[in-house]
Every structure is written in C-alpha cells, then in structure tokens.
Amino acid sequence: MTLHALKEWSVVIDALATAKTIMLLRKGGIKEQNGKFEVTQTEVLLYPTYEHQQASLLKPDYAKLVQSVISGWHPETVKIHSWAKITHIIPVSDAGMVEKLQPYHIWGANFVCDRLKWKPHQPLYILLLKVYNLPKIHEIPYLTQYGGCKSWIDLESEIYLENSVAVLPESRYGELVAEILDTIK
Template sequence: MSAPATALKEWDAQCSLLTSGEVSVLVRKGGIMETHDGFEVERRSFLLYPTFLHQNPAELKPEHSARLRPDPDPGRIHLPALAEVVAVHKVESLEAARALEPWQALSADAIERKFHYRGRPWVHALVLRVRPLLQPLVLEETPDMLGCVSWVPLGELDVTAGEGVLDEAELQARAAGIEAGLRG
C-alpha cells in the first residue's frame, strides 16, 4: 500500500503509547512554526513520526514517564505506525479539555498549558486508529524534516500496515466515551 506522503511529529513517548493501544487521543495546539491559527488537521491518514525534541517528563502523566528515553538512533527516524483520524474535536472549554485526561498521555497541567497557549483558549483532540507497520520504516533525517512543525512531507513511500492496535469495537467505545466526556 502506498503510504501518505506526510507524517505527524509527536513525542516518541506518545507514539509508543499510541502504538501500544494504551492511549487513542492526541491533544494538539500547534508549534512555534505553525500558522497564526495554530495546528490544523491537514491529513486524515498519516505516519507517526516520533520526535525526542522537547519531550518533558513533567508534561506526561507519571504512569507514562517510563516511556521517555533518549534518541536510540540520532539522525534516523523510525516510523512505527500509520494513524487514521477517527474523530477531531476542537475543544473550546477548559472543563471539556480536562475531561480528555483519561484518554490521552498528558498531565492535567500540560493540557491546561496547551489550552491557554498563545492566549487562544482551545485545543484539538484527535481520536486515532493506529495500525503498526509490518515492515520497519527507517528514514535518514534530512534538514527538511527538522524544526518545530507538526506535519512533515516524506515523498512517495510504500508501506504495509497491520490491523489496528485496538479492535474496532474498543476503538468506537473509546471514541464514544471521549465524545460523551466532551459534552459534559
């Protein structure tokens, strides 16, 4: 199967948690080099791009801190999985943003900081179906891949992804729980 020509940069620890099925949600706001509107969901299917830049133990829930590790192969990117967006929620109340805590890896304080980042009170919550790659995909990191950006174009790649880390019933139950939590 031909892979999306785009990858989403996310902390290595979060990619690991997504790929194991422990979490199914990413809470995103935007990075230093994002547009003035912040993070946008540019693709509905993309590769996960684990990054070690800016990983912060204080931003993860304590039970996930063991996932933090130094980069085992500097200069090379090990892409673990294909992610497919099941739902996107723009969360515009801090109470609703806090309701995401059980479904994702960030601490409550980290969610609140993201929510208020740049004086714009909102975050995006992405519910993801994650399908590990059957054959490892390792790319040399190029200058075009560097920087504080969310989306990285990768060109044409052929990858084969396996089944989702969660069966469809479990994923849909999580998606419904997230939606219910956001409604309050």
C-alpha cells in the first residue's frame, strides 16, 4: 500500500503507463518543500493533473492528446491507474546533454530548454521510472490539498500495489536505461 504520489500532467502519465517513455524531466513546482525539487520516496503513485498542461509544450504526437481545461479546473474525482519505482535520479545542467535526450521523452525542445533556464542555479532532474499498471483503476475524490504547483502529495486514500503489471519487461527497461545513461556520459 502506498499513499505518496508524484503529480504530473495527465498526458505524461498516460505516456509512462503505455511505455512511450520512461523519463521525466523535473525542476519541481513553485511550492516545493525547501524551495527545490527532491525525491524522498522512490515508490510513488502517479497522480494525473491538468494544471499547467499545455499542448504547445509537447511534441506534436502528444500535443493532440491534451485535454484543454480552464485555469484552476480539476476533476471531482481522480483516476489513479499506475505507480512507479524511480530507479535513477540524474541532475543535469548542460543544455547540450538535455538536447541529446530528446528521443527519450515527450516534451518539445523549447520547453525543455526553458525548464533548464528557469532557476538556473538548480539542475534539471532526469527521473527514470519503472512503471506498473495497477490491477484496477482507483477513483479517488479530489481534495483541495492535492492542488497547487507542487510535485509531491500524500493521498488520503490507500492504494494497494499488489498484482500490478510492469508496462515494460525488465530486459527492455534495462536496455532503455543503458541507452539513456550512455547518451548522457
């Protein structure tokens, strides 16, 4: 069972849950604890959010999947369908290195460069995630404490991870991790 969740755009979580990517690029939200992005737990539920989700910041194939919502909108219930083990946390400050990673994530090049430049004294973090789909979708009520520009939340609802299914076989996940690590050498 776990309660700790990583908030991410809904379209990104869907890409993770369907093995389109294993990578997240994070600097953190405005309201991060201690003012910077930190990973405190490596097994996390993936909490889909629509806050700040913008089609123009994604590669074209993913941009068309974005559900447009008005600012501040959130669903009455949130569907949690996957979780992840964060296997690698790699800080990156070099724009050239980030550019080499373009084939491995779903964001547009301009967005990635802008994220790197935002808070330039802090690195951009590459997170590699081994993602698992839960045996059933858990629909939980949206609570106001889940909102806001922050990466991590603790859910009120318990969600059990037993009988989850990895979206990628261990061997394929290992191959992708090796490619990514080789790319950033």
